[in-house]
Amino acid sequence: MPDATTECPSCALEIPADAETCPYCGYEIPRQKSSLKTAAILFALLLIWPLLKVLDWLLS
Ligand SMILES: [Zn+2]
Numbered sequence: 001m002p003d004a005t006t007e008c009p010s011c012a013l014e015i016p017a018d019a020e021t022c023p024y025c026g027y028e029i030p031r032q033k034s035s036l037k038t039a040a041i042l043f044a045l046l047l048i049w050p051l052l053k054v055l056d057w058l059l060s
Contacts, residue, residue: 004017010027021028 005014006017006019006029007013008015008022008025008027008029010022011025013022013024015022015024015029019029
């Protein structure tokens, strides 16, 4: 994903999509939703990975 940008909800300027705060007005970007989602996916993968390993071991 090259140079993803988003619009600052406060000053409406283009800012990097992964910015935590707006570089122009300092507005704190609320992005807890997406980071929570990422954390949930990572957590799920961490749980699933050992399960797959165990299944692989049981079935071999
Ligand atoms: Zn701004």
